[in-house]
Amino acid sequence: MKLIENFIIQWINLGLLVGVLFYVLRKPLREFLSGRREKLRVKIVKGRHQYEAAVAKLKQSKTNLAMAGKDADKIKRTLIETGMYGADALVAKAKEAAQRIRADAHTAAEQEAVRTEELISKDLLKTAFDAAHKKLSEGISGEDQDRLLTQSLTILKGVKENGQFRQ
Numbered sequence: 129m130k131l132i133e134n135f136i137i138q139w140i141n142l143g144l145l146v147g148v149l150f151y152v153l154r155k156p157l158r159e160f161l162s163g164r165r166e167k168l169r170v171k172i173v174k175g176r177h178q179y180e181a182a183v184a185k186l187k188q189s190k191t192n193l194a195m196a197g198k199d200a201d202k203i204k205r206t207l208i209e210t211g212m213y214g215a216d217a218l219v220a221k222a223k224e225a226a227q228r229i230r231a232d233a234h235t236a237a238e239q240e241a242v243r244t245e246e247l248i249s250k251d252l253l254k255t256a257f258d259a260a261h262k263k264l265s266e267g268i269s270g271e272d273q274d275r276l277l278t279q280s281l282t283i284l285k286g287v288k289e290n291g292q293f294r295q
Contacts, residue, residue: 256280 257280
């Protein structure tokens with residue numbers, strides 16, 4: 129019996145100890161658990177926000193990557209078009225330069241031909257004057273000298289106007 133009494137007393141002591149501990153520790157335990165719950169709730173909310181922000185950044189990164197691919201294709205097309213335009217422009221400039229060179233060569237040839245004709249005309253005139261002078265100085269009469277001078281001037285005038293010698 130004593131055994132049972134001890135057993136009951138121990139249970140009563142245990143109940144009282146638990147009751148006193150519950151009464152004394154109830155408020156700090158409640159504050160501790162509610163504080164812990166609040167910290168966990170805040171961490172969960174922060175985690176959710178961070179997760180949503182990370183998902184949004186991932187979507188934005190995927191969009192940016194897709195746009196970068198499109199931009200790269202656009203830049204590539206632009207560079208190719210610019211390169212083709214540059215090649216076309218170089219060919220056009222080369223053609224223009226070739227035309228200018230041809231025109232300059234043609235003009236130079238024409239000018240050289242004119243200078244040559246002038247030199248030949250001058251030589252013809254000098255020869256005609258020399259021949260007329262020689263004939264005149266050989267004792268031709270004044271009347272013949274006038275006639276020869278008039279004919280020489282007529283021939284020289286024809287050479288000057290037509291660029292050809294006529295008799």
